[in-house]
Amino acid sequence: MEDVITLLLVDDEARNLDALEAILDEPGYRLIRADNADRALHELLANDIAAIVLDIKMPGVSGFELARLIKGMKRFRQIPILFLTAYLLEDEDVLAGYGAGAVDYLTKPIKPAILRHKIGVFADLFRKTRALAQLNDTLEERVKERTSELEASEEALRHANTALRAADLQKDQFIATLAHELRNPLAPLRTGLDLLVQSPDAHISSASRTINAMNRQLDHMVRLIDDLLDVSRISRGLIELLREPVAVSNIIDHALDAARPFLEKRKQRVAVAGPVAIQVHADPTRVAQIVGNLLHNASKFSPPDTEIRVEIATDANDLIMRVIDAGVGIAPEDVSRIFDMFASVGHSSVSGSSGLGIGLALARRLAELHGGSLTAVSEGKGAGSTFTLTMKSAVLQAASELPGDGDSARTPNGHRKLAIVVIEDNEDAAETLVMWLEAMGHQVQLARDGLEGVDLVRTSQPQLVLCDVGLPGIDGVEVCRRVKALVALTQPVMVALTGWGMDADRRRTREAGFDHHLVKPVAPEKLRDILAAVTT
Template sequence: MQAVAVRTAARYGIAALAVSTAAALGLQLLVAPWTGPGMRHAVFFIAVLAAAATLLIVGSLRRGRDRSERRRRDLEREMAARQRSEAMFRRLAEANLVGVGVGDLQGRVSYVNDEMLRMMGRTRADFEAGRLDWRAALAPESAPAQARAEADLLAQGQGGGYEKVFLRPDGGRTPFLSAGALLEDPGLHISVAVDLTERKQAEEALRAADRRKDEFLATLAHELRNPLAPIRSGLELLAQPGLDAPTAARARAILERQVSHMVRLVDDLLDVSRISHGQVPLRRSRVALAGVLHGALETSRPALEAAGHALVLELPPQPLWVDGDEVRLAQVFANLLNNAARYTPRGGTVRLSLVAEGRQAVVRVQDDGEGIPGHMLGRVFDLFVQVEPSPQRQGGLGLGLALVRNLVQMHGGEVRADSAGPGHGSVFTVRLPLAPGAAAALPAPAAASAGPAAAGGLRILLADDHVDAADGMALLLRALGHQVTCVHDGLAAVEAARRLRPQAALLDIGMPGCDGYEACRRIRALPGGTAVRLVALTGWGQEGDRQRAREAGFDRHLVKPADLRSLNQALSG
């Protein structure tokens, strides 16, 4: 009987367990009631315990399943966010607005966009083949900036504002501004780089413009002092009592020429401003270019004669007509001739030719002078630009060729400069459209040479290649009772000093042959040269010019136009 009861209780316990389990699962089981004697309470107690155990187990399973579901959803959201972030990063990187790279501090690269490859001068194939090393690509001068970048990266996890330079395999350089940050992956960091090439070029252009402005202002001061010097000398001379009429007439002639020179200088400045703003109207008419060239020659003849140049003029047998402003065209060719006279050593040859080529009249001004460096050929027509100005050259303001280009373009033409380089002369070619009905293309004429251009006090040597300045100063010094020997270039000054043993010498700085500094050194080296009172008389008046004069051996440095008191003090010591 006891064994039967246990088995019965077990059966009912299993039944109860089944019922409770089914209930926990949302099911309903029907079990027939048991009313047998004996073990009812025990069986019921066992059934309750089984049901409770079942509920605990099922609840734990359900809670575990809920936590797993939430974790799965969280992981899916995190993965989706990461994918969106990576997609955004790739989109930004592949837009190539800036250079982007991922790598380690040893130089290895694990990701790079096309813009970064371009800045480094490398290809995608270089990256895929493992030939990319960002550290090796840095220029040596970038080492300090790279050291700061690495220190900030390791200390703060990020940093920026570092200017560096990539050396490209083709020898080029790419300046860039970089920033970086550490990534979660150990040892990796991301770098962003902005190409600074255009900014650096713009900065250099601004610096060059600023230098040209400074050079222009210094040259303007020099060019204004040149005519002012003979003007002051002439005025001082006219103030001398008992001046004879011929000397007074020469002084007045010098004053008139130099005032005219200053007027032309001011006119050029105004012309540049007006032409640049389109405020110069052309008075067009049908003109023969041969007549225009003759007019230009008349304007330029004094400069050609003063330099002792030979002039070769080549004109066609028939007239070539253009529609243009005769005065402005003559200004164009006079500027080119003056330019040739200025940049050709004394006794050179200047050739002026006119031919027709197709429907164009072509004028060439050729010289055998100093020539033009290749890097300057594209800039000689820019405003205020001069070809490597130096004290040996009678400068100018860098206005003439700018005026030439603007006036030629206003006539529908073009102008260009050609040169084989320094020491090989230069050719300026102007092309103008022929007037309708003008002569067709003609063969180049035979050259017709025009031949050489027409031709008591202290012992003082005066050297200045500005003839009027030298003559005016010589007249003044002679009126003061001095004996004056006048020459017009540095080599002649040295020879005259050797021959005449002067007590004092006034030397201009910007002279052909050798400049005033070199002439001073050579005179000092002559027998008795240390006893000569050497005075620099020049339009170059900055502190650097004074220092160079002292280093060359000058006793004094006077800036044109020097007043009589300063001149007397310089000569007397």
């Protein structure tokens, strides 16, 4: 539907106004009458007028004078005025009319078609002008909105750039710290090897101290690399929890084993309180990793010769474990950041090493994979810290109530002599492993490939088989399958040795029939646990 526009008709005679209304009576027009200048000015102020039809000869204020008044006002300056006259005008009068603001003249009697045509032109111009103004308003509003969006985008971009610069700086700091953390243990390893090579006849106590120092540094490197690999696996969603019933005491024992080198070096003690015999449903390796990381963190940020407390509690079926230290504490503004990956909260450890900043982040992610949480509280710098691990609906029952729960299987000095077959193609790895097992009093036979290994197992019938997975000929997985297929054989305990430690790798060896999966370099305490658990 066409927009209705308003026309102002000004004439001092009513019959002339009636005639004009009759001619211009169309749906697209709204007609307003005025019989004098005052009335005309009033209607102009009250309405949005598109065009004026104005009689020149009026008593009082003439059409020329009214036109000058109208054009003198900025608001009405663009309104077209069509003069009506019953007289023939001289050129001077026409020019005076144009000077007053007229855009055209019509003489009476008016020809309707001409009037309607001229007014139609004015109406069309008015509509287009109004539409253009509305479009301009819309464009201005859109420009304002777009400007606001651009300002917001620029602000977001500034924040993103700031975050990117911070991330880039954090990356540089991480790489520098990683290089430092890797070089630190390499130095004593290299020095120790040189010392052993140059002094093959060194006193046993001196060689033992050297080897112990090298072993501690090797443990540190393995822990560092394992943490980095776990971070990568979690970020890619490749961690699969292997839940099973396990006593909290076993979890704490394994966590203490992992943290013991740091604790002993700094002469720190760990006091455990609470119902440690509680049985929980969890991945024992991963929960021990969480607690071990917390103990390592507490050791690193606590003074030497201090006590770290581990408190065990339950809330219905929820397990709550707290690791409490009296160390350097955490500033209030840093508590929310300490679980961020590669975070550095502005102070070094008491031992002088800030570390990579991945231990706590990894511990929290492992807790969340269990459906639990890991939080930290501190009264501030110098006030120590408390880390709380909560595992929802994890508690089963006290370990003492479960069948088969007796003395610990870990008997480092009391295990019996075992018949063991080692299947390993790496000469150095095989030699050192055989020497280590023989030093513990076991009878050990060595095979260099998979086929030889299967034959050796069939003929010697060992109680334990330590088998490398990446063997030439047939791999360790196939070796295990063939050993399990030996019907006449009393099945040995099968232990997979491999450099691959992802959950998919563990699942593959488990499905092949392996009883244990050890990642190289094998931690001696883990192998001792397996040896102690094997009965003859």
